[in-house]
Amino acid sequence: xxxxxxxxxxxxxxxxxxxxxxxxxxxxxxxxxxxxxxxxxxxxxxxxxxxxxxxxxxxxxxxxxxxxxxxxxxxxxxxxxxxxxxxxxxxxxxxxxxxxxxxxxxxxxxxxxxxxxxxxxxxxxxxxxxxxxxxxxxxxxxxxxxxxxxxxxxxxxxxxxxxxxxxxxxxxxxxxxxxxxxxxxxxxxxxxxxxxxxxxxxxxxxxxxxxxxxxxxxxxxxxxxxxxxxxxxxxxxxxxxxxxxxxxxxxxxxxxx
Amino acid sequence: xxxxxxxxxxxxxxxxxxxxxxxxxxxxxxxxxxxxxxxxxxxxxxxxxxxxxxxxxxxxxxxxxxxxxxxxxxxxxxxxxxxxxxxxxxxxxxxxxxxxxxxxxxxxxxxxxxxxxxxxxxxxxxxxxxxxxxxxxxxxxxxxxxxxxxxxxxxxxxxxxxxxxxxxxxxxxxxxxxxxxxxxxxxxxxxxxxxxxxxxxxxxxxxxxxxxxxxxxxxxxxxxxxxxxxxxxxxxxxxxxxxxxxxxxxxxxxxxxxxxxxxxxxxxxxxxxxxxxxxxxxxxxxxxxxxxxxxxxxxxxxxxxxxxxxxxxxxxxxxxxxxxxxxxxxxxxxxxxxxxxxxxxxxxxxxxxxxxxxxxxxxxxxxxxxxxxxxxxxxxxxxxxxxxxxxxxxxxxxxxxxxxxxxxxxxxxxxxxxx
Ligand code: HEM
Numbered sequence: 079x080x081x082x083x084x085x086x087x088x089x090x091x092x093x094x095x096x097x098x099x100x101x102x103x104x105x106x107x108x109x110x111x112x113x114x115x116x117x118x119x120x121x122x123x124x125x126x127x128x129x130x131x132x133x134x135x136x137x138x139x140x141x142x143x144x145x146x147x148x149x150x151x152x153x154x155x156x157x158x159x160x161x162x163x164x165x166x167x168x169x170x171x172x173x174x175x176x177x178x179x180x181x182x183x184x185x186x187x188x189x190x191x192x193x194x195x196x197x198x199x200x201x202x203x204x205x206x207x208x209x210x211x212x213x214x215x216x217x218x219x220x221x222x223x224x225x226x227x228x229x230x231x232x233x234x235x236x237x238x239x240x241x242x243x244x245x246x247x248x249x250x251x252x253x254x255x256x257x258x259x260x261x262x263x264x265x266x267x268x269x270x271x272x273x274x275x276x277x278x279x280x281x282x283x284x285x286x287x288x289x290x291x292x293x294x295x296x297x298x299x300x301x302x303x304x305x306x307x308x309x310x311x312x313x314x315x316x317x318x319x320x321x322x323x324x325x326x327x328x329x330x331x332x333x334x335x
Numbered sequence: 336x337x338x339x340x341x342x343x344x345x346x347x348x349x350x351x352x353x354x355x356x357x358x359x360x361x362x363x364x365x366x367x368x369x370x371x372x373x374x375x376x377x378x379x380x381x382x383x384x385x386x387x388x389x390x391x392x393x394x395x396x397x398x399x400x401x402x403x404x405x406x407x408x409x410x411x412x413x414x415x416x417x418x419x420x421x422x423x424x425x426x427x428x429x430x431x432x433x434x435x436x437x438x439x440x441x442x443x444x445x446x447x448x449x450x451x452x453x454x455x456x457x458x459x460x461x462x463x464x465x466x467x468x469x470x471x472x473x474x475x476x477x478x479x480x481x482x483x484x485x486x487x488x489x490x491x492x493x494x495x496x497x498x499x500x501x502x503x504x505x506x507x508x509x510x511x512x513x514x515x516x517x518x519x520x521x522x523x524x525x526x527x528x529x530x531x532x533x534x535x536x537x538x539x540x541x542x543x544x545x546x547x548x549x550x551x552x553x554x555x556x557x558x559x560x561x562x563x564x565x566x567x568x569x570x571x572x573x574x575x576x577x578x579x580x581x582x583x584x585x586x587x588x589x590x591x592x593x594x595x596x597x598x599x600x601x602x603x604x605x606x607x608x609x610x611x612x613x614x615x616x617x618x619x620x621x622x623x624x625x626x627x628x629x630x631x632x633x634x635x636x637x638x639x640x641x642x643x644x645x646x647x648x649x650x651x652x653x654x655x656x657x658x659x660x661x662x663x664x665x666x667x668x669x670x671x672x673x674x675x676x677x678x679x680x681x682x683x684x685x686x687x688x689x690x691x692x693x694x695x696x697x698x699x700x701x702x703x704x705x706x707x708x709x710x711x712x713x714x715x716x717x718x719x720x721x722x723x724x725x726x727x728x729x730x731x732x733x734x735x736x737x738x739x740x741x742x743x744x745x746x747x748x749x750x751x752x753x754x
Contacts, residue, residue: 222601258619301426326579
C-alpha cells in the first residue's frame, strides 16, 4: 500500500508542477531567441536608471516619430530620475488640445506633467497613411505583448539583415531575422550614432538598442522593483511560518501513530 | 429577570448570547472542531481547503478590481492597465486574480483526481460529487467570462470562437448566439453582460461550495483506503489535527503561487492579450486558456463543428454519472490492481489532451488529440463499468486502525506528505 500511495503522489505532483510549465512550453517559439543580460533580470535585478534615461532619449528622438506610448504620463518620468523641473520642460515641448474654454472654443496649449504622452498621429488611419499602410503599434506595454519580451525587442532592433538570395521580399518590407515570417514594415530605426548621449556613453547600435529596450520594459512594468522586493518578503513569510507549522504538525501527530 | 434562563454552554457570554438565538456556534464547533477525520488521510485531503481559500482570495481581489474597472470596449483595456500602473498595489490585485484563477484550477484538478483515484464519488457521496462537477462547470464559465474582460486580442477572439460554438446547434443556434451576445457580434453589449455575470457567478460558486462541504460532512470524509470509519479510534478531530495539515498545505501553495505572482506574473498569460482587441486582425492562432485546453482539444479533434461541440459538452457532463458508471464496490484504487493503471493512464491522457489543445489542430497533434479523445470516452463508458465487474480487488483491511498498525514501520515516510 505504501508503494502505491507513493505512485499516486509522484504522478499527481508531476501533474501539479508540469501543468504551468506545460503552458509555457506549449506557447514557446521553436526558433532559439538569444538571451541578453539585463540589469532588471533575475530575482533581485533592478532597473539601471541611467540606461532608462538614455533609452527615453532614444525613444523621444527616434521611435516617437511613429510610435505612441499613450499609457504613460510625463510625470511618470520622475520615477526614472528626472527632476520635476526637467519633466515640466520636457512636457512643455508638446502641444495638446484642450477645452472647451469659457467661449466654447477648443484651444491648444503646451502639455503638462499630468498629460499623457502625446501621440505622433491623430488616429490609426493617419498612422497607416504615413507608414505605407502599416500600423506602428503603441509601445507602452510592447515588452509584455511579445513572446520573449525584452529579448525579442532587443534582437529585433539588431536583426536587420540582407535577405537570403532566394527570398522574395515584399514591396516596402525589410528582412529581419527575428520577426515572425522575417518581413517587417518598419525600416531599420536605429544605427550607430543615431542618438547622442549626454553622459558620454558610446552610442553603438547594441548600446542604443539595449537602452531603448530597458526603457520599454520599465514602461511596461513600472512596478517591477517593488514587486520583486515584496515577493521576497512574502515568500520568506510563507517559508518561516511553514517551518513552524511543520514542527507543530510533527509534534501533534506523533502521538497519533 | 428572564423567564427561560439562557444555557451557559460557553465561557464567553457573547457566544452564549449568539448560540441561544442562532445555534451557529455549536454548528461550527461540530463541523470544524470536533468533526472526525479519518486518521490515514494524506495531504490530498487538504486540496478542498486550499480551493476554498483560493476562492475567497479571488472574490476579494475581484471586488477591488471591479472598483476600478470599466466594462466598455473603448476603455476596458486602458482601465486594466490603469489599475496596474496608477492604483496603489493594483498590479498585485490583478496578478493575484489572474494567477489565482490558474492556481484555483490546478488545485481543483488535483482535488478531482483525488476523488477519482480514491473513489470518493461512490456511495454515499454521490451528491457531493455531483455538486463538485457543478462547481467545475461554473468555474469554467466564470473563467471564460473573466478572460474577456481585459479586452485584449485573446479576450475578443476567445469570446468570438466560444460563442460561435452555439451557432452550431441546429435551428435555434444563431438566435441563441445573438441572445447571448446581445448583438450580432461580440461587442459592447457582450462585454457589459459578461462583466455582470463574471461578478455574480463566483458567489453562486461559493453557495454551491457550501452545499458541497455540508454534503461531505454528512457521512464524513473518505480516505486513502476507501473504507468506512468503524470506531472513534479510526479518526482524529478536525481541530487541531487537520487544521495544522491544511495550514502547512497553504504555506506550500503560498510559496508556489508567490513565485509566479512576484517573479513571473505573465508566464501563464497569453502575450497577445496585451494587444488591445482589434476585430479586424485575427491572431495567428487563437488558444484556449490552458486549463480549459483538454476540452478545446476534444472540440477541434472532430471535423464536424456540431459533433465537436456535442462531444466537448458530453466529456464534461459524463462526469455527473461517474458514480453509476463505476460498478466496483471497492472505492480506493489502492485495492484495485487493474483499474488503478487505467485510471493513471486517464490522468496522463487528460494532460496530453491539454497539451495538444494548446497546439495547432493539424498533423500529429490532431492525431494525438483523436487518440486521447477515444481513450477519454472508452475509459469512462466502457472500461469503468466492465473492469468493476471482472476485477478481483485486493484484500481490504478491516479498519483504518488496522492499516496503521500494519504500516507501523513505514508510517513516518507515509505521513510526510507533500515533500
Ligand atoms: C470551487 C471549487 C471547490 C471547492 C472550494 C471545494 C471544496 C471542498 C472541500 C472543502 C471539501 C472537503 C475537504 C476535502 O475532502 O478535500 C471537498 C470535498 C470533496 N470535493 Fe470538492 N471543492 C471544489 C470543487 C470540487 C469539484 C469540481 C469536484 C468534482 C468534480 C469536487 C469533488 C469533491 C469530492 C468527491 C469531495 C469528497 C472528498 C472525500 O471525502 O474524500 N470538488 N470539496
